[in-house]
Amino acid sequence: MTDSNSSQQWQRLAQKMVWSYSGDESEEMKNQIIARYRAGVRRRNASLAAGVVILCSALIWPLSTYLKHDEAVSVKADSSHNASDAGAVADARFGTQTKAPDAHGDGVSGLASDTSPRATPLTPGTRFSVEEETGVSTYRIAVGSVRFEKGPSVTRRLVVHVGALTIEDIGTVFTVETLLDAQVHIAVAEGRVRVTWPTGDAELTEGTDGTFPSGYENIAPVSALHRDGSVKIVPDAMDWRTLARNGQNRQALRSIDSDPSRVRNQVADLLLAADVMRLTGNPQRAVPYLNRVVREFPGDTRRPAAAFTLGKVLLNELGRPAAAASMFAIAAQKSSPLAEEAIAREAEAWYRAGNFTKSRMAARKYLEYYPNGARAESVRALNNGTP
Amino acid sequence: MKRHPTGQPRVHLRAVSSDSGDSCPDFDTLFERFSPYVASVALRLMGEDESVDDLVQDVFLDCYRQINCLRNLEHARRWLVKVTVRKASKRLRRRKLVQFLHLSDAGSREPSVPLVTADERAQLVMLYGLLERMPLKDRLAWSLRYLEGAEISEVAYACNCSLATAKRRIHAAQKMIKGEDHD
Numbered sequence: 001m002t003d004s005n006s007s008q009q010w011q012r013l014a015q016k017m018v019w020s021y022s023g024d025e026s027e028e029m030k031n032q033i034i035a036r037y038r039a040g041v042r043r044r045n046a047s048l049a050a051g052v053v054i055l056c057s058a059l060i061w062p063l064s065t066y067l068k069h070d071e072a073v074s075v076k077a078d079s080s081h082n083a084s085d086a087g088a089v090a091d092a093r094f095g096t097q098t099k100a101p102d103a104h105g106d107g108v109s110g111l112a113s114d115t116s117p118r119a120t121p122l123t124p125g126t127r128f129s130v131e132e133e134t135g136v137s138t139y140r141i142a143v144g145s146v147r148f149e150k151g152p153s154v155t156r157r158l159v160v161h162v163g164a165l166t167i168e169d170i171g172t173v174f175t176v177e178t179l180l181d182a183q184v185h186i187a188v189a190e191g192r193v194r195v196t197w198p199t200g201d202a203e204l205t206e207g208t209d210g211t212f213p214s215g216y217e218n219i220a221p222v223s224a225l226h227r228d229g230s231v232k233i234v235p236d237a238m239d240w241r242t243l244a245r246n247g248q249n250r251q252a253l254r255s256i257d258s259d260p261s262r263v264r265n266q267v268a269d270l271l272l273a274a275d276v277m278r279l280t281g282n283p284q285r286a287v288p289y290l291n292r293v294v295r296e297f298p299g300d301t302r303r304p305a306a307a308f309t310l311g312k313v314l315l316n317e318l319g320r321p322a323a324a325a326s327m328f329a330i331a332a333q334k335s336s337p338l339a340e341e342a343i344a345r346e347a348e349a350w351y352r353a354g355n356f357t358k359s360r361m362a363a364r365k366y367l368e369y370y371p372n373g374a375r376a377e378s379v380r381a382l383n384n385g386t387p
Numbered sequence: 388m389k390r391h392p393t394g395q396p397r398v399h400l401r402a403v404s405s406d407s408g409d410s411c412p413d414f415d416t417l418f419e420r421f422s423p424y425v426a427s428v429a430l431r432l433m434g435e436d437e438s439v440d441d442l443v444q445d446v447f448l449d450c451y452r453q454i455n456c457l458r459n460l461e462h463a464r465r466w467l468v469k470v471t472v473r474k475a476s477k478r479l480r481r482r483k484l485v486q487f488l489h490l491s492d493a494g495s496r497e498p499s500v501p502l503v504t505a506d507e508r509a510q511l512v513m514l515y516g517l518l519e520r521m522p523l524k525d526r527l528a529w530s531l532r533y534l535e536g537a538e539i540s541e542v543a544y545a546c547n548c549s550l551a552t553a554k555r556r557i558h559a560a561q562k563m564i565k566g567e568d569h570d
Contacts, residue, residue: 007533009510010533010534011533011536013514014534014535014536017427017430017511017534018423018427018430019423019426019429019439020426021423026418026419029418029422029440030415030418030447033444033447036448037451037452040448
């Protein structure tokens, strides 16, 4: 077969291979094509949307993490301490709400976050720290403006320190703001607050406000805040207290070490210095400061807390249970919110010191006062000599 | 300017559409006019009717997507053939792979053409048996040239190759068919 013949033969044969569609088939096929096209478009749009969402998430997540880190309250408790340790200082930066640490692991009676007061920073760059103890939330404002709310369901006491100024709430909503010339402005929206400073005290009622001395020269006013939230404080003015309140405990320690007289013989200074020592891993150096509070300020409301903290340091970190038991006994004043926990710990400390008689006495005291207390079971075991 | 393998400068289809004087055809027109043609080309390229409908649908789906790029009916026809060749090529390659993996019976396929005699049917079976054994690109070029009766330039355009390559492929396929014929 020649080339042209062959070609013509194949082409002739191929011409018989034809395909056609009826009107219905054609219509149906067109509809299918359009349906496939639309499905493809939908798929593509969905993929695009998913891609955009993933991309946005990928961009937003690190940003929000960064902002959270910079702004939200971040509790940085010393790693050697349980966050629920009484007296543990947490550094709180600009954020919306503090959170009470879960205390079950340490045996402190259950502290639910909804029982904690609510602290809302009102200006960017506001810096405050929070100490969560049994029955009391202690805030220390370094700079800025914070609104405090303590609803009726909040059982904890709320104590706010600004320099040497102490504000105690009596079921309330109030705002604390640092001002120029080491002044602090307090406005009460609801309830009452009691304000105490080294040379006096006052009570503010609903709808009233007042300006009080902070007692510290270097309290930064709100007006010193930059737009970006940073604080306009020259380095020389950053004494160890400011450093400590900003969570810069190591620098605060160096400052104290360079001149120990910087720690004044005031309860606030002594407690803060003790915290600096504890949080920098020097619990033995916290002891003298706490001891001074316990011995030299018998009438101060913070004495039981100091004694309790000292007891914990002595018991858990320095292995001196007998001395710790004495401190817990001081902390166990009936009026103290720490009393329940302190008595339980006293019983435990005496037991660890080998003084079972005193341990049983403390245990019985606990069971008498708090038969249904959070530590009742463990204390009962101590009373029976089978901890 | 990037040049097409056929030697023609590749220009944006939209840019020349106004010069051609023809308007862009709508999809219904294209489908009514070319669906039997595309189906027949697909049947001749594939050698079996099982996948013709799917292939036609795939081709016209692409057409629906790119309808705005088609200048006129002649351009649309050439473009549709090109897409048909590409889609057929994919399917044939897949079929070969399936046969290679023994996942399908190669001998079960034969063109179902109702209008041919038994002798012609036997010739078709023999032809597609030959085509199955030759390289895919050669097969497609030869099929377009001798079964479809396309010009060499059209073959080159549809196979996306140069004229020389198209001729070489057709020649190689023809040589193989002639050799088998002589045997």
